[in-house]
Amino acid sequence: MTDQQRDKTTNPEGAEGVGAAQERTERTRSRRVHAPATDIYETDQGLILLVDLPGVVPDAINVTLEQNVLTIRAHTEDRPPPGYSLVHQEYLPGDFERAFTLSDEIDAERIEARMTDGVLRLFLPKVGPAATRRIQVRSA
């Protein structure tokens, strides 16, 4: 993991003031909020994030990118099956929230998100080699 990919959830007092403040102030629901388990790996084209969001429908996911901070928020509807009541609980359903600070080499315009079987897959393409531009120096 590079410094740029430092995860703010393990670093709540980190230097990313804007994102952190946002996280603290946007909590409007009184539900439990989990940081979802995430894999981050490299491919030839860029970075892939796999985020476990069980019980989340694609419409209930909100992915934002602001000033290199990628924030994933999702909420679940916890409905017991009709006619049944909870008798044993090993996991606590709740909403999900997690933020990552991205490095500069990510092409924010081409980020792709896909949801399959409760897993969010984010593709973060790397920016291609910057085209060198010649600057003409004109004489006055």
Added chain:
Amino acid sequence: MARGNLFGMGPGTFEEMQRLQDEINRLFSSSSTGVRQAQSGGFPAVNAYAGEHGVVLTAELPGVRADDLDISAFRDTVTMRGTRRPPEDAKGYHRRERRQGDFIRTITLPFAVDPNRVEAQMVNGVLYVTLQRPPEDQPRRIKVAAG
């Protein structure tokens, strides 16, 4: 522990509640990294809902394909077996928190289930297993006659 009686009805009720409390405490204390971990009783963690005619078990299994999942029931025992495949295009990991590979979990219920009426469904990465008690095994309502 994975084979513990789920509802703890009968003589073991207090021990069962204590165990549940311990597990919940552990669940909370494990959140120091902010990542919740299913440590209770094995993987996957299971919630159970009881109804008049049976029970619904739910388990969070994001990324597990229905084809890679095998549910079986025998008398009072339910077994969930499956695998979560690792991504094929991964070159190098920066972070690897999601559990991968095979898992098996066996759960003992406080009653026998009808093996012919087990329904399993995956909805957005959550497994729902509906189990029915056999008709002859269901609690009978006893009418109290006024004397």
